[in-house]
Amino acid sequence: MTTNNHEDLANARDSQNIDFSMVLASAVHDMKNSLGMLLNSLDELRQEQSATIGDSPRFNTLQYEAERMHNDLVQLLGIYRLGENNLSAHVEEHFVPDFLARQMARHTPLLEGLGIELAIESDDINGFFDEDLLTGVLNNTINNAIRYTESKIKLTASMHDGFLVIGVKDDGDGYPENMQHNGTPSFKSLDFNSGSTSLGLFFASSVAQLHINGERHGFIKLHNDRHLGGGVFEIWLP
Template sequence: MNNRNIDFSMVLALTVHDMKNSLGMLLNSLDELRIRNATNQTDTNSFNTLQYEAERIHNDLVQLLGIYRLGENNLSAHIEEQYVPDFLSEHLARHLPLLEGLGIECSIDAEPLNGFFDANLLTGALNNIINNAIRYTTSQIKLSARESEGYLVIRVEDDGKGYPKSMQHTGTQSFKSLDFNTGNTSLGLFFVSAVADLHSEGDRNGCIRLHNGGELGGGVFEIWLP
């Protein structure tokens, strides 16, 4: 008789991984199709919807895999030196077709400094933050980076209505604080918080800060990395 002691959580993780890769290929194809149909406004609006929703699902799958690995104590940060302005520019480039299609202005204001972080983890975190900013902004998004109090601070701002009081947060979010009885579990917020916390130096760990205001007057999401 076959052994049917199946680890269902592992099956789900492998399935999510395959779905994530497929969606990545779909997003690349959408970029190519958008370029071919750039003159058709109706097609552009359709591409905006398709690309935003596909990107959102792709981000959800990335964070699900990250949270699974975190629960298995199998998620760690591989720290490497990165030139921050180049990292942000390269990261933003993948979002430009959608931003341009939606008519959203995006700018980068980064000090010429090097940071020490896991580029893959931070890419997943920033994708989550930017996707959220795209959803709630009115017309502008700004990425910035600076050094403050011995931390690298990467900030994403928008000119929307800002975060509600219940979401304004400083520090590290606990999994126990998530509310699965509401439509908004804040899993994305937990994932970004966990990514920041994986970055440490001595007795200092990374964290997130959410508040309103900034230069654009809307929501401000900050990742602080030691």
């Protein structure tokens, strides 16, 4: 085979090289959009057939698992963009009680079907954050709280030491001691061979760190609540 033939084969292989991570990201994006449409249809179906499926355990499980998968895909896309260095926080001013009310409204149909109370306890404050990124964090955190709570979830917001602190509390068994000390995992700490990858915590921590004010970066905290008795997730934004 001549040198030119070798070069032609090499060029052909190069032209067929596929950026598999880009292919996966595109597929994940399409799946995320499809699941979003499915969730909207489930909400509409619950409203139309409230008398027959409002308290159906199977329907509630279907909606919960669809929401969980949608959140996972949102996080995967965010982490992919983070790895490609094109994920940034577009910070704008928001009235925090209204923002939390929108988060509550999204989850209200499922929570009512499950018999879980969702309350808001927020000061009348404005905050500066990326609404889409923070919505992704709270959707996952609320969904996780639904899994572990007994009967109540509370969204909270206040100012502490110049940080906007938004929290999600539940009345479940709370976080184990090791998670309270390791609430901000690195990507290398994610274990995809176990049942829990902490992907949501890594995503939440990454979103928090994208929020910067001067030399201060956002961060997350995990601890247990002495009033409700369950776990508390907090994201601190400067």
